[in-house]
Amino acid sequence: MTRTGERAVKSRLRTPTWIARIEAPDGEVLGAGVLLAPDRVLTAGHVVAPGARYAVRLVGVPGQGAVTATVRPDEHVPEREDAFGDRSGDLALLRLAEPLPAEHTTRLYRLASPHGPVSMYGFPAGDDGGRWHGATLVAARGRDSRVQLRPLTPGELAAPGFSGGGVVDHATDQVIGIVLSVDEGQVSAFSQMSPTETILSHLPQAAAWTDGASAVDPRLRSRAANGAGRLDVPFATELAGWFRGEGWPVLVTVVPARGDRAFTLERAVTLADRELRTQRNTSAFSHDPPETVPPAGAHDLALDVRQLTAGQVMDRIAERLGIRDDPRPERLTTLRVPLAAVLVGIEQSAEPDALLALLDRLARHGARLLLVHRRQGGRAAQAAESLVHRPLRERWSRLGSQLDRIIDELGPALDARRDRVTAGPGAESLLDQAEAAVGRSLMLRAWIAHSSEQDREPRRADLLFTFEDAAERRGQRLEAALDLLDARLRRWAELRGRVTAQWPLCRRRAEEQGDRVLEAYRLYEAALILLRQTPCDIERAEAAADRFLGFCAEAAGPGEPAGEKGGAEPGGAVDSGENDWGSGGERPGDRGSGDEPPARPPEPPAPPPEHARAPDHPPPPRRSATDPREERGS
Numbered sequence: 001m002t003r004t005g006e007r008a009v010k011s012r013l014r015t016p017t018w019i020a021r022i023e024a025p026d027g028e029v030l031g032a033g034v035l036l037a038p039d040r041v042l043t044a045g046h047v048v049a050p051g052a053r054y055a056v057r058l059v060g061v062p063g064q065g066a067v068t069a070t071v072r073p074d075e076h077v078p079e080r081e082d083a084f085g086d087r088s089g090d091l092a093l094l095r096l097a098e099p100l101p102a103e104h105t106t107r108l109y110r111l112a113s114p115h116g117p118v119s120m121y122g123f124p125a126g127d128d129g130g131r132w133h134g135a136t137l138v139a140a141r142g143r144d145s146r147v148q149l150r151p152l153t154p155g156e157l158a159a160p161g162f163s164g165g166g167v168v169d170h171a172t173d174q175v176i177g178i179v180l181s182v183d184e185g186q187v188s189a190f191s192q193m194s195p196t197e198t199i200l201s202h203l204p205q206a207a208a209w210t211d212g213a214s215a216v217d218p219r220l221r222s223r224a225a226n227g228a229g230r231l232d233v234p235f236a237t238e239l240a241g242w243f244r245g246e247g248w249p250v251l252v253t254v255v256p257a258r259g260d261r262a263f264t265l266e267r268a269v270t271l272a273d274r275e276l277r278t279q280r281n282t283s284a285f286s287h288d289p290p291e292t293v294p295p296a297g298a299h300d301l302a303l304d305v306r307q308l309t310a311g312q313v314m315d316r317i318a319e320r321l322g323i324r325d326d327p328r329p330e331r332l333t334t335l336r337v338p339l340a341a342v343l344v345g346i347e348q349s350a351e352p353d354a355l356l357a358l359l360d361r362l363a364r365h366g367a368r369l370l371l372v373h374r375r376q377g378g379r380a381a382q383a384a385e386s387l388v389h390r391p392l393r394e395r396w397s398r399l400g401s402q403l404d405r406i407i408d409e410l411g412p413a414l415d416a417r418r419d420r421v422t423a424g425p426g427a428e429s430l431l432d433q434a435e436a437a438v439g440r441s442l443m444l445r446a447w448i449a450h451s452s453e454q455d456r457e458p459r460r461a462d463l464l465f466t467f468e469d470a471a472e473r474r475g476q477r478l479e480a481a482l483d484l485l486d487a488r489l490r491r492w493a494e495l496r497g498r499v500t501a502q503w504p505l506c507r508r509r510a511e512e513q514g515d516r517v518l519e520a521y522r523l524y525e526a527a528l529i530l531l532r533q534t535p536c537d538i539e540r541a542e543a544a545a546d547r548f549l550g551f552c553a554e555a556a557g558p559g560e561p562a563g564e565k566g567g568a569e570p571g572g573a574v575d576s577g578e579n580d581w582g583s584g585g586e587r588p589g590d591r592g593s594g595d596e597p598p599a600r601p602p603e604p605p606a607p608p609p610e611h612a613r614a615p616d617h618p619p620p621p622r623r624s625a626t627d628p629r630e631e632r633g634s
Contacts, residue, residue: 122162229263
């Protein structure tokens, strides 16, 4: 376990000194809070109200008495809900009448893309001392970028006494936000956390008690902060689409250091940041077209990389993500949401080639990258080719190969198997869906063959992603259908082998018992006819085979085995049925990529004429004139 992990475990074994229990004057527990300064406690806005007095008690400090606290109107941010149902705000800073010891305070920590396990401290009903509850950060949602907290176990569901409590990240052992919404009077399936940067956007004074690097490089927000500039609407629309997650995940563009495009870029970066997107700057841009406004919390880092090495850029990314050991691009695969980074001045970095190689590795591990060059030229074209156009062509090519496999290999293989065996109870819908998948893939392949270059542009990559998902599902459906039919073919071969192997021994025993040969033959022939039908109904054939094999077991007698080893007579061969239909176990590509799909099986052979019957397929025995039954019949 890492040292940070050890610290996190130890901190969760005790009550933190910075956790505050907020009480009404009559002693009722209203919620929790975080002691950020000797005279400041951060909590949820719905826990307190301006003009009222509260008692704040540090339950983790033995002997520490309660301190009176109030909240000023300018430090109370009530919760608001917009027309789309998104909630924002719900924060407050309490002022204490008497300062508490500074050694009991803690600090907030900025962390991009919160992910992984966390713990939250609160005061459920009946537990005035409080307790830790474990949770997992799920995803940010809404305009305020609140993060969902999913409890690790049903017993750790959030309760009203957790409102305002601190949330500690296990990887960094830092307070990365506070618990907000919890249903009043009942436990909730999940609660919501306001992350540090959202807290700072509503209460900027809390920055004095905050650590961790901010998301946006100061050099990228100077002019956008006051809204001075002219908006390049097409470019702003393109940027907002990228921030919303549309199109190809890597966008390479050229933006001079000054001008309308520079202002438009800085505006987008500012509005997409949780901390910088305030009421002031959103009001300044309120008259802009809505399609040009990116969502809050849409990027994790916006960095000017001039004169930075590739290692320094990776260290900066790791710092924002809370990766303290082994900062490698491969670590991004552990994140629940992909990294979204804006890097400006790519060609002006200290190591342009090394940086491009790093960015390629980041992109391969799911990162979304907005790469800004300051000048047109070879570097920008090289980045666009290696990170956008070439991988995009390769993805379209792989999609074509996947469709070819579905149509030219899996489809014919499905037809061949459906000709040989039925689907079985409850499986017909799966086979019908698999067959329909082949038809839809044919239409998709035809569309791709006649599509234009505009249809394959990076901004329309969502089409590619949709087609890839559809092809993947169709391939899986066909594989499942083939697996089902292959299992039934193996069952068919097993039944055929058992029936044909048992017949010689069963016939001999029936002859020894007198007149039971005819009955044995009828049962044998009934099973064999069903096994030779195409497509074979395995359930009916198995029932007929069981009747024949049951007769054979009865004819063997109680102390005699039903069949010899291998089920065949000495010197005889077991008929597995492969001479009629083949083994049936091969999949497309088993014999090499150039093999043809399995051919349609031949029709079952017609019954041979009586004079050509094999020794183990005798005609029904004839009764002699002296047969007692004949005499009685006459």
